[in-house]
Amino acid sequence: MKRRPGKGKTRNTGRRAFLRSLGKAAASVGAALVGGAGMFGHSSTGRAAVAKPAPPEIPGYDWNKHRWGYGIDANRCIGCLRCVEACKAENDVFLSAHHFRTWVERYVWLDGEERPRVDSHADPGNIAASGSEKQFRFDNRYRDEKVYKAFFVPKICNHCRHPSCVSVCPTGATFKTDDGAVLIDHSYCIGCQYCVQACPYGARFFDPRTHVTEKCTWCYHRITKGLKPACVEVCPVNARIFGDLNNQASDISKFLRENRVQVLKPETGNAPTCFYVGLDKEVS
Template identity: 45%
Template sequence: MKCSRRNFLKKSLSGAVAAGLPLAAFKFLSPREAHAAVKEANLRWAFIVDTRKCVGCGLCVKACKKENEIPYDVPLTRTWIERYIVTKDGKTTIDTPKGGRDGFTSKKVRGEEIPDDQITKAFFVPKLCNQCDNPACVQVCPVGATYQTADGVTLVDRKWCIGCGYCIMACPYGARFFHPVYRVAEKCTFCYHRIKKGMKTACVDACPFGARQIGNIKDINDPVAHTILTERVAVLKDEYGTKPQVFYLGLDERVR
């Protein structure tokens, strides 16, 4: 090809345009990133549990069971409280009578009393579904009955669930159980019917000590997002890669 003046000018002009294009123009957005760019999608529910504030009263468990129609006398709960007692011999004793529904009113742990002078520390840890970013329970569902909503809450379609129980086994946190009335998998919904109406979850409202908080982690002005950003928070079983969205303040290494 002859290198005419016209050709030379054309080539150098297109070369300059190509060099001027930023690399970002060629980047492929994942569907999630494209979705997040839309303003209405800037909502992701997250939860904070402050274990230092919890006194083990169990009012959250009671409120949750009544709000969400979980049979009251059956020992199944969407949220529960664990009591950890660390004794001088280095042992940790853990119990959760009825999921903490009636609070912790006795020093007896599974029928045995631990003498006060043997206790080095003891505390309560409320637990609930972690509404993981990578939910193992959704991954294993063979019929696609459980799913993650756009705002990050994992729900179960009661009409579609076949009750195989794979998700109950897959959850590393033991947050799922079998609903004895509907005969399908059951789990914490972050009180989806309440948060969608601008209310707090039943457990957050019931807690007298403010040990539980729910908010939008994508909103910088949200107090929950602010706490997660600025304070030292931990999650449960990080090593499983499930990216849990329930953050704990004052978490002890013994909590599993």
């Protein structure tokens, strides 16, 4: 059937408006049912009606005063992997090369090759160089090659502002805190691993010991005590930067002011709060 231009558009808008009003009605009914506290946590209409609840009871810490951000200067990274080992020690992460909350990738273009060769500490060659899956080091496999360009890129959970992992979680086990961290409530995690699939950055893994999903917490037990995450604490070249975006004098604010930064995979719309300097077009 031939459609008249303009007509279809009007019809579509009508349908959308109808669905939207239906959603709003359902939301308000729902809100009324549970006493207005906001049965639909994501619904702005439900939450606007009540005062902001008191922040979680963390001694000496008010999450309303902070908005954390993370920076990575790939130009500085020397690939010593102290961050990966520190993270494991600090957070009791499963000690294997294939389970990690943060990692470092090596990008190497050899002379005449179009695509970079990429490996991380979990690469078999690097495991062999370390001699153990409990310690990490990069081997020197390109020592005698003609290298056109090469660098390291530290990776970590991006603690996105629109985290797709949180969107897919069926139980509310993973969530975004008001101070910016994406965390996992292990007592609510059912281990379905939808979030592992949903994360565009591969930042999550399934812990074979506890059968729940694991990820970077920005060392939430450290940052709420005024410390830096372990990976930032140990980095000997300041390739990792952490701080409060609310504080203009913080390391991260300085980093964002003084550098032209970018994020990984901006096309996903995840809006990471992990900002990079020194990436190349192939890094994603």
